Amino acid sequence: MRNIAEQSIPCIQPAIEKELSSQHQYEKWKRFFDFCGALIGIACLSWLFIIVAILIKLEDPKGRVFFSQTRIGRNGAEFKMYKFRSMVHDAEAKLEALLKYNEVSGAMFKMKEDPRITKIGKFIRKTSIDELPQLFNVLKGDMSLVGPRPPLKREVELYTPYQMQRLLILPGCTGLWQCTDRNSVGFEEMVELDLKYIVNRSLKMDLWIIVMTIKVICSNSNAY
Secondary structure, three states: OOOHHHOOOOOOOHHHHHHHHOOHHHHHHHHHHHHHHHHHHHHHOHHHHHHHHHHHHHHOOOOOOEEEEEEEOHHHOEEEEEEEOOEOOOHHHHOHHHHHHOOOOOOOOOOOOOOOEOHHHHHHHHOOHHHOOHHHHHHHOOOEEEOOOOOEHHHHOOOOOOHHHHHOOOOEEEOOHHHOOHHHOOHHHHHHHHHHHHHHOOHHHHHHHHHHHHHHHHHOOOOO
């Protein structure tokens, strides 16, 4: 297995390279808003964390409330991403047998009727509540509120040099991909949305993406 963190990210497009070099002031403000936003979010949603934790343990007492998974962040750095557990406690062991049923193209796995998902898991996935513990990743600085989806190591090992460019910035809890009908958007389209964000990102755009994500979550019945 390749050590992703030691790899350079080649094939940087001139437009992306130019934008990255001019975004230092934006990065400082972005970190400030990320930290404050995550802190406020955790404080305001603490009651929901407790309720979800109880429901998860009631349905599948063997597993933990939180699920942590190694993801790849900025410049190939590995970190542990947190989520509420939405699958049975031995879900990872069952993945290999399900890969042939993958319903999206490219280096991602999505399966609408995934048998590993619990009843409470279906609900928290549909409403994106399972993603809320990523606010702790934002506090730690592993993630941003807005940015590309953090990929798995096995996904990154299938990336082309062009696709590696989505690792140039911190991954996010939400992004342009989440503002779309995300389950009908293939991997190649997701990469293009990520690169579009990297070139055009700003605090105004970040705020717009957060607002649009909330609207999609409230209106989208196809999330899984």
